[in-house]
Amino acid sequence: MAADLNAFVTEERIEGADDADGPLADATVAVKDNISTEGIRTTCGSEMLADYVPPYSATVVDRLTEAGATVVGKTNMDEFGMGTTTETSAFGPTRNPVDTDRVPGGSSGGSAAAVAAGEADVALGSDTGGSVRCPAAFCGVVGIKPTYGLVSRYGLIAYANSLEQIGPIAGTVEEAAAALDVIAGDDPNDGTTRDLADVEGADPDASYAAAADGDVEGMTIGVPAELFEGADERVVETVEAAIDDLEARGAETTEISLPSVEHAVQAYYVIAMAEASSNLARFDGVRYGNRAESDGNWNESFAETREEGFGAEVKRRILLGTYALSAGYHDKYYEKAQDARAWVRQDFEDAFDDVDVIASPTMPVLPFELGESLDDPLRMYLADANTTPVNLANLPAVSVPAGEADGLPVGLQLVGPKFGEETIVRAASAVEGR
């Protein structure tokens, strides 16, 4: 079955530490192929890195194996994390285990498919604009995007540094939270991680897994109309039913407004593409990665290497990012996107003065059919409307299965304040307990 889904790019094992007491003893973990594994090729779903073998492992991988988990393979993904369907991989698309004519979502589609198909207990994804939550929603599993700075990005092959976080995907909220317990925490190799002892209001000894107790009595849930507008009716009905159930379990819901999110997708793509154009400049075929046969000079050889090595979506984003940063357009696109980002952050902060979590559909649509969105990049970008605001604001969020519509999974997204992982885990566990 796994071969049919194409969930893995490379199936090689890294055995966990021989410690029967480790919190993840006997657990199997699938790792997205943009997270470095020493001695095991790490391709980013790209021809460019098809033969790249990292000389070191990412901090998160070391933490998982130290906790007893066994890595079972590297999962398929949209090339360099750029996509919402896992169809832009140089190694072919992954299929959704729920319906193999449909996409698993992206860009961590291989990770979500591996968990949904029972090929791994837990998987790691990376979430730049929704890439953990989207495939979790489409495959009917749980995905957590942590607060920016909670989880080390050391060894994650960067696409848009200011937005992305590594996050766990699992079959249940408690399992995902247990994996987060293992990977979270300050890392001297990543200056953007935070020591929770220095964060006001955060509990450095928090156990996210223990927070999955289903107790939402007295919790206040904000429901923003903006994140329901334009969504598929079947998605809205399923998500509303799940929110009603939370109310029945003692939570209080209140309508809120987040006017800034209407501009979040644009801001997200401008910032992500700008950062991508800079980050991906390192792929010149000299120090690592495939190099084109070329008789030309440095610049010509560089351009030919990148023509051969990158797929269409990656080229599209590098070019648009270069455009948005170029003289004459910098103020129009990039500066405005930064304003929008600040506005989104402010909007969420204001909302969290009144509510504990914010609920919405994770994806405004049901899983796409394979091939459906490939020729229309803008349509694919719009599908990220509900997930991207969270990355712009650096907040934590979880996607938890809310039910099914026409036999397809629908995800409920719960967003929390900075380092409010325990609250979103608690609320999500109540959703799955209904």
Next chain:
Amino acid sequence: MSDTAASDDGEDEPAVDAEEVRHVADLARVRLADDEVDEFAAQFGDILEYFEALDEVPETEREEELVNVMRPDEIEAGLSQEEALANAEETEDGFFVGPKVS
């Protein structure tokens, strides 16, 4: 504005023409095939038009809680030369071999 992709139904022309796509591709050091240039020109028009909505965003005060993260400047273990060179297509005497510069 482009005059290469004018449509019959009087819709707005794409904001980007093939020449502009080639120029940006050149800046980004990505060679493109001709059909890719045309496809991107059409798509960039739509995408950039969509990005225009950012014009409506009010100027917002950007308060970032930024702190410098420093560590002592001490030599730490790193990659060996062998490891650093292991993924390079071409090496010589412990160096990377790059394409000629001009």
